Structure formats: structure tokens, C-alpha cells
Amino acid sequence: GAVVSQHPSWVICKSGTSVKIECRSLDFQATTMFWYRQFPKQSLMLMATSNEGSKATYEQGVEKDKFLINHASLTLSTLTVTSAHPEDSSFYICSARGRTGTFEAFFGQGTRLTVV
Amino acid sequence: AQSVSQHNHHVILSEAASLELGCNYSYGGTVNLFWYVQYPGQHLQLLLKYFSGDPLVKGIKGFEAEFIKSKFSFNLRKPSVQWSDTAEYFCAVPSYSNSGYALNFGKGTSLLVTP
Numbered sequence: 001g002a003v004v005s006q007h008p009s010w011v012i013c014k015s016g017t018s019v020k021i022e023c024r025s026l027d028f029q030a031t032t033m034f035w036y037r038q039f040p041k042q043s044l045m046l047m048a049t050s051n052e053g054s055k056a057t058y059e060q061g062v063e064k065d066k067f068l069i070n071h072a073s074l075t076l077s078t079l080t081v082t083s084a085h086p087e088d089s090s091f092y093i094c095s096a097r098g099r100t101g102t103f104e105a106f107f108g109q110g111t112r113l114t115v116v
Numbered sequence: 117a118q119s120v121s122q123h124n125h126h127v128i129l130s131e132a133a134s135l136e137l138g139c140n141y142s143y144g145g146t147v148n149l150f151w152y153v154q155y156p157g158q159h160l161q162l163l164l165k166y167f168s169g170d171p172l173v174k175g176i177k178g179f180e181a182e183f184i185k186s187k188f189s190f191n192l193r194k195p196s197v198q199w200s201d202t203a204e205y206f207c208a209v210p211s212y213s214n215s216g217y218a219l220n221f222g223k224g225t226s227l228l229v230t231p
Contacts, residue, residue: 043221043223043224046218046220049215093159093160095160106162107160107161
């Protein structure tokens with residue numbers, strides 16, 4: 001299957017600083033990329049979607065100024081958590097979908113963010 | 117929006133036992149359904165998917181799922197589990213939301229297989 005690489009796998013940052021997470025599709029062009037957040041022992045919650053050539057669209061309740069998403073190219077999306085606070089500590093997962101005409105998506109390995 | 121519900125949150129089985137994890141989707145019409153697995157410390161991997169055709173879908177690692185339209189169900193099964201099947205299992209369905217179509221996940225089922 002297609003490969004999605006997410007980096008870093010884990011990061012610890014101080015409260016008030018910003019953190020950037022990268023998501024790359026290695027062997028296909030990702031026309032759509034998704035960012036999810038997963039709390040411990042809970043399901044994945046969709047934060048936002050970015051489509052090729054357009055700005056990211058955020059789900060209700062997700063602060064777009066806090067979680068900046070850039071879909072720089074068909075193989076790269078970044079999520080920047082700005083002015084991070086301890087409540088932003090979570091597991092962030094990116095997902096990518098190509099031009100398959102189906103809804104199947106491929107997932108990165110996730111990033112464990114801890115804000116201290 | 118289309119959603120899925122998973123009824124078993126924690127399942128403990130002995131090796132060689134049979135497995136069935138429940139998944140129900142919210143409403144009918146054309147539906148695509150997925151089962152993903154998340155092994156400890158690893159990323160989500162696709163186990164199997166249903167788009168159309170044969171309602172009995174076979175996936176990787178001996179898993180299968182049956183789409184039963186009358187019951188709005190897509191239960192995951194495996195006849196004989198192994199210790200290595202210990203993982204979190206998620207059922208998912210595409211759902212239209214604020215940001216377009218994305219996979220909407222169930223709460224997940226944590227499976228522990230004991231030797």
C-alpha cells in the first residue's frame with residue numbers, strides 16, 4: 001500500500017512555543033490530506049482537511065489560528081501548533097488520499113506531542 | 117453525517133479463540149466501510165474495506181468482515197486469534213463534514229490476546 005511518513009514521532013516542547021509536524025506521501029500524490037487528533041484510549045477526531053490547491057478547512061471547534069495547516073505540495077502537509085499549552089498535548093495523526101476515486105486513506109505513524 | 121458505533125470497547129481472548137467485533141453504521145444508501153488496526157506504537161493500517169459486491173470481505177492476516185445491509189452492520193471476524201493480534205481496532209466510514217468527505221472512526225475496540 002501507499003506510504004505516508006510523519007515526522008517527528010514524538011516531541012516535547014515548552015508551553016508558549018510552536019511545534020511543526022510534517023506529513024509526507026512517499027509514493028503517491030496526496031490530493032487530500034487530513035489531520036486527526038487522538039486522545040488516550042479514544043478514537044480519532046478529525047481536525048481539518050486540506051485539498052490540493054485550496055486552504056485547509058477546519059472542523060467545528062478547532063481553532064484555525066492555533067493549528068495552522070499548510071498543504072505545500074502534493075506530497076507534503078504540515079501542522080503547526082502555535083503557542084502550545086499543556087492541553088494541546090495529544091497524539092496527532094495525518095492521513096492522505098490520492099486520486100483513487102475512493103475514500104481510502106493512508107495514515108502516518110503519528111506524533112506524540114507533550115507540552116510542559 | 118454518517119457514523120459508526122463499536123459496541124465492544126475491551127475484549128480479552130485466549131489464543132486460538134474466535135473473534136467477532138461489532139460495527140454498526142448509522143444510515144443506509146451507498147456506503148463504504150473500513151476496518152483499521154493500530155498495533156501498539158504503530159500507525160493505523162488497513163485491514164479490509166467494503167465498497168460494493170460480495171458482502172463477505174477478506175482482509176489481511178486472516179481477518180474478514182461481513183456487510184449486512186439489513187442490520188446496518190459490518191462486523192469483523194477472525195476464526196482463531198494469535199497473541200500478535202493484540203491491538204486497537206477501528207471501524208470507519210466516509211462522512212461528509214465541514215471539511216468535505218473524511219473517514220469517521222468508531223471509538224475503537226481494544227483487543228488483548230493472552231497466551
